[in-house]
Amino acid sequence: MKEDFLHYLWKFKKFDSLNLESSQGEPITVLKTGDYLELAGPDFFNAYIEIGNQKWAGNVEIHLKSSDWYLHNHEKDPAYKNVILHVVWENDTAIFREDNTEIPVLVLKDYISKEIIESYNALISPKTWVSCERQLKEIDRFVFKNWQERLFFERLERKSKFIYQLLEETNQDWEAVLFCLLAKNFGLNTNGNSFLQISKAIPFSVIRKESFEVENLEALLFGTSGLLEIEKEDVYYKDLKFRYFYLLHKYQMENTYVDPLQFFKLRPDNFPTIRLSQLVSLYHKHQNLFSKVIDLKSVNEGYRLLNVSASPYWQNHYQFDKESPKKAKMLSKSFIDLLIINTIIPLQFAYSNIRGESIAEDLIDFINEVASEKNTIIDKFNSFGIKSQSAFESQSLLELKNEYCERKACLKCALGLELLKNN
Incomplete structure (x- = not known):
């Protein structure tokens, strides 16, 4: 009890x-x-x-x-x-x-009544992946859809707290906030925190000034990441290292140390070298990225905006000193989908809240165009007959599992309350 x-x-x-x-x-x-x-x-x-x-x-x-x-x-x-x-x-x-x-x-x-106690005990059973997994399909579709919408915005509200924190740290510079968010999400789960540290270590005013030259931007990000610390024979490596220390002197910056970047168990296309170069290409291509991100209204617009590849050196490299078959390392649609889910839509939500605007319907329309995420949680819900057709549905199911089911918060969940009411 x-x-x-x-x-x-x-x-x-x-x-x-x-x-x-x-x-x-x-x-x-x-x-x-x-x-x-x-x-x-x-x-x-x-x-x-x-x-x-x-x-x-x-x-x-x-x-x-x-x-x-x-x-x-x-x-x-x-x-x-x-x-x-x-x-x-x-x-x-x-x-x-x-x-x-x-x-x-x-x-x-x-x-x-004895019956309501039995219903409650059955609902919070610890022996199942989700307490109500056998009853999920019985829940009224209208109740389920309304709760998914609430879950989606609860998830955005939680993500917004981090955005507001970045806004304070950057002295209300939305462009700098976007850079930090993109960096974190380009690093994915494995290198996300290290990429975030890199983005915070370099003043965004420097990023803005040096965005016209790819090599300078790569020098800043690769140098700050610690990837330029040892000696190599690679000509491009030596050039980046020279540029990095020149830029440190130019902007009176210190050589900052961040958590080491990880390559282990990553697919080559997710190597931090490739993701950092793609991030550089994005900022080289768009000098006023924030306004363009805020104006995005569809997935196709997002694909066009984020259509960038790693710089020429990385077309036939994954690491310094190790040449590989040539490949145009473009941002894939699935990777752009993740950026839309984890960066663009949360940023649009937080920005509209700061301005006192309501764009809830626009955000729902936008994220409904994005393909559903694929992971073990979504697959498990699918096995119970709860199909995820879009990122709107997958995001709400992730929120349901992590913030309600894992916490056994059935009595704060609309689905749990509906099942108790029906029983």
Whole structure:
């Protein structure tokens, strides 16, 4: 039994409300359960309850055991002075106010049906990948679609926190924020944090000034990454190293150290050398990238905007000093899809929020054009009959799994509540 289940029972009045009686033997009539705000202080605010012959307006606190009141030190907290009813599962001790009057207690387990407890226990079963996996297909499609939309925007809201943090760090420079976001996502999971460190180590004003010359940009990024630290015979390598130290002197920058870049177990096209060069090519091609990203409205526009390849040297290299068969290392459509999902749409969302604009429908239309992600989580949902047809659906399913299912937050999930209601 968890306290959030008691919150659910009280909020939706899933108890026999006709014959309630306090542990002191007084009849209780719940006229209004109160507002469940999930803030510090009592669980439900502004409840309206009749106890005995007296009507009370105030707050309701809920615990598994009444002794939790003292365990949580509520007797010392003035926020709990206006509690008019203590709702508990087990009443193991009396609770008193400052004036020594006893707070009325409602023992909720005496008024709950066996069936609803069984439904709850089945819902939070720890033996399954997702608690409701066998029932997912039974959920009303309208409920499911509405919840997916909410999940999608919750995911954007979480991603926006990082964007707002970058905005503070860059003195409200949206171009610099975009550069950091793109760098992180060009590095993917393996090198994302190292790429982010690289982007933060180089002032964006320097990136902007040097974007007209590919070799200078590559020198900055490769040098900051630590890839130019040892001696090599490669002519291009030597040129980049010379340029890097020249640029450090020119802009009075220090030689910064970031987390080492990883090549192990990566496909060659995802080697950090290739991804850094592609990022450089993007900024060489577009000097005012932020405004173009904000104006994007479709996947095809995104493909055109991000249609770049690694620089000429990397057409026949994956690493310095090691020549390979020539290949035009363009950004693939699947990689651009990831950039749209993880960089462009979150940035558009955060930027519109800062400006007080609502672009929710535009974002849904945009991401519905992007192909669904493919990973073990999406595959697992697919095995339960929940098909992901677009990135809108895959992003919402990832949010569902990671932020609700993994946390066993079934009673905060619209799907869990729907299943309990139906049962």
